[in-house]
Amino acid sequence: MILDTLSIPTGLNCDPGRLGQLLVNLVDNAITHGAKGEPVVVHIHTVGQSLVLSVHNRGVAIPEAVQPGLFHPFKRHEVGSRKDGLGLGLYIANEICAGHRGTLEVTSNDAHGTEFVATLPC
Numbered sequence: 750m751i752l753d754t755l756s757i758p759t760g761l762n763c764d765p766g767r768l769g770q771l772l773v774n775l776v777d778n779a780i781t782h783g784a785k786g787e788p789v790v791v792h793i794h795t796v797g798q799s800l801v802l803s804v805h806n807r808g809v810a811i812p813e814a815v816q817p818g819l820f821h822p823f824k825r826h827e828v829g830s831r832k833d834g835l836g837l838g839l840y841i842a843n844e845i846c847a848g849h850r851g852t853l854e855v856t857s858n859d860a861h862g863t864e865f866v867a868t869l870p871c
């Protein structure tokens with residue numbers, strides 16, 4: 750894993766434990782579901798008043814048809830998925846973002862790989 754950018758200001762109005770869980774869920778997914786032997790790249794920085802946290806991996810893209818339901822509980826797709834996950838990680842990650850009045854967005858295609866970006870106005 751490559752932690753490419755780590756720039757966190759002091760005095761953030763956020764729940765650090767939950768933000769840790771958000772990062773763990775996204776990095777766990779990138780390692781578990783991404784291409785083996787390829788780097789997982791993490792950026793954490795601020796843009797304006799928002800903390801922006803992104804996790805990128807290479808590998809088979811998440812099918813477009815599946816993407817709208819990714820943040821619903823117990824949603825998984827079997828292509829390339831390990832069999833023992835519950836399908837809760839992204840639901841929890843999205844709830845943590847919503848709880849901080851933020852957003853979680855995904856971009857996934859074969860050319861670029863998969864990137865999750867959390868934007869949190871804290």
Ligand SMILES: Nc1ncnc2c1ncn2[C@@H]1O[C@H](COP(=O)(O)OP(=O)(O)OP(=O)(O)O)[C@@H](O)[C@H]1O
Binds near residue numbers: 834
């Ligand atoms: N970084 C990623 N790259 C490729 N596919 C992903 C990635 N993150 C999630 N997915 C796909 O989205 C599905 C849902 O992810 P989610 O984290 O909610 O569940 P899970 O990882 O299967 O299980 P859990 O997180 O509950 O252990 C995964 O099963 C996988 O198919």
Ligand SMILES: [Mg+2]
Binds near residue numbers: 774777778834838839
């Ligand atoms: Mg997961």
